[in-house]
Amino acid sequence: MTTAITPHRPGVRALLVLVGCEARMVVRDTAGLVVPLGLPLLILLTSAGSAGNQVVADGRTALEVYVLPLVVTMVVAMIGIINMPSFLAYYRRSGILRRLAVTPLSPALVLAAQAIVSVAQTLVGITVAAGVAVLVFDARPPADVAVALGVLALTMAAMYAIGMLVAAVAPTPNSAVALGLVTFFLLGALGGMFGGRQALPDPLADLGGWLPFGAAVQAISSAWTGSAVGGAHLLGLGATVLVGTLVAGLLFRWE
Amino acid sequence: MTSSEPAVLAENLAKSYRHIQAVAQVSLRVAPGETMGILGTNGAGKTTTIEMIAGLRVPDRGRVRVLGLDPRRDRARLRQVLGVQLQDAYLHHALRVSELVELYRSFYPDPRPADELLELVDLTRQRRTIFEKLSGGQKQRLSIALALVGRPRVAILDELTTGLDPAARRRMWTAIEQLRSEGVTVLLVSHAMEEVDRLCDRVAVLDAGRVVAVDTPAGLRARAGTDTLDDAFVTLTGKDLEEAT
Structure with missing residues (x-):
């Protein structure tokens, strides 16, 4: 009897249906979108006025060098590290x-669908923030769009890898939000979210540059201004993707 | 697996949660096409037993085979032919009934048509209703429909009709009888004696994590020297199923 059962894994169609369902869940449950989309926009609106007039290097303003990379990183990190794992933890709980x-669906497809929907949310958040910066505050687009998109993709992968890790270990939705918030603020604090990393003690500032938040802010800033993206920042983001994905895959639990 | 082998085989299963022995010694053999009822009071080990059979829990001891497959090692193959209705499982709360049916249909290579499923559980009129707006009985019926969506060869149904009104209960019984006629092997956990009596070829009575009797409903009555399955259960376990649940 067993030989008659041909292995069949749900594939692209199941993934597309799952993505559609996850997207509907998000659209019908909009409260979770207010903070990750609203807070970075608020930071942008409150600081872009003065930062947009302050030229800091090569004709680039503080808005382009500091504020936009920070805002973009915040959107990606909040959705990847806080929102997405809390959804998964709720699903588990x-x-x-x-x-x-107890269906043929693999955990990988559930995680992939969550990641795809999160990426879509992130792109909406970044488009809104960058659109406002360009249209309202005269920010210029990235000097090298291809490099900027590459860095953005790597940043997303790194933040989602951390989010997957949080989702894999958090036993309850509350603990997922708590763990996500702690991780977000810790990485943010070391990555310059509350002021430049240079204000931190040297060892912490160095560490923050390797960790994904600080590495992302630096790498996006470099891409935006057209200077070379630091290898250490790319390495930090790449290592986060690798370690986070592997460990999340090993620790993932259905219940 | 040959035709003489059981569709479901559980040998000497044991499972503890910390210091609580949920299942101490359970062995079951369910023939292909048979409907086996599992009766027991709360805490008797029914749900833990079927969760081990479904591969949701790893036994501390013992062995499980479903259609000759190991539920953990052969997970991918077994999930295609196993339909499971869980006692407490929840579904995506913000999705409509039709969206949930389409989602679960997408997991299987040859799913039942959505209209047929909704008709089977009498939810056609609720197809556009959001899951969290359904009544308890409607959620239960949807859960049963989703257990049957992939045309399972083995169906595990935990508390099939608990919380359903009499009309819905009879409708579910008809659905299970239809499964039987299709040759589906059914493991049915229930507290409803009338249901077990009507649907099950044989019944396993569990008490304190052990199988205390396995027989046909008529055989259990005869063994206990009683007229009803209720009384047979009391005689075999010393417990009243209605009071204990």
Whole structure:
């Protein structure tokens, strides 16, 4: 009897249907979008006026060198590290993952669907923030768009890898939000979210440059201004993707 | 697996949670096409037993085979032919009934048509209703529909009709009888004696994590020397199923 059962894994169609369902869940449950999309925009609106007039290097303003890279990184990090894992933790707590665990669906497809929907949310957030910066505050687009998009993709992958890790280990939705917030603020503090990294003690400032938030801010800033993206920053982001994905895959639980 | 082998085989299963022994010694053999009921009071080990059979929990001891497959090692193959209705499983709360059915249909190579499924569980009129707006009984019926969406060869149904009104209960019984006629092997956990009596070829009675009897409903009555399955259960376990649940 077993030989008659041909292995069949749900594929692209299942993934597309799952992505559609996840997207509907997000659209119908909009409260979670207010902070990650609203807060970076608020920071942009409150600081862009003065930063947009302050030229800091090569004709580039503080808005382009400091504020926009920070805002973009914040959007990616908040959605990747806080929103996405809290959704997954809710799924686990409520029994949704447990129900899916007795279907042919693989955990990888559930995580992939979550990541795809999160990426879409992130792109909306970044488009809104960058659009406002360009249209309202006369910010110029990145000097090298291709490099900027590459760095953005790597940043997203790194933040989602951390988010997957949070989702894999958090036992409850509350703990996922708490763990996500702590991780977000810790990485943000070391990465210059509350002021430049140069204000930190040297060892912490160096560490912050390697960790994904600081590395992302620096790499996006370099890409925006057209200077060479630091290898250490790319290495930090790449290592985060690798370690986060591997460990999340090993630790993922349906319940 | 040959035709003489059981569709579901559980040998000497044991499972503890910290200091609580949920299942002490459970062995079951369910023949292909058979409907096996599992009866027991709360805490008797019914749900833990079927969760080990479904591969959701790893036994501390013992062995499980479903259609000859190991539920953990052969997870991918088994999930294609196993339909499971869980007691407490929840679904995406903001999705409509039709969206949930389409989602679960997408997991299987040859799913049942959505209209047929909704008709089977009498949810056609609720197809556009958001899951969290459904009544408890409607959620239960949707959960049953999703267990059957992939045309399972083995169906595990935990508390099939608990919380359903009499009309919905009879409708579910008809659905299970239809499964039987299609040759589907069914493991049915239930507290409803009338349901077990009507649907099950044989019944396993669990008490304190052990199988205390396995027989046909008529055989259990005869063994206990009683007229009803209720009384047979009391005689075999010393517990009243209605009071204990």
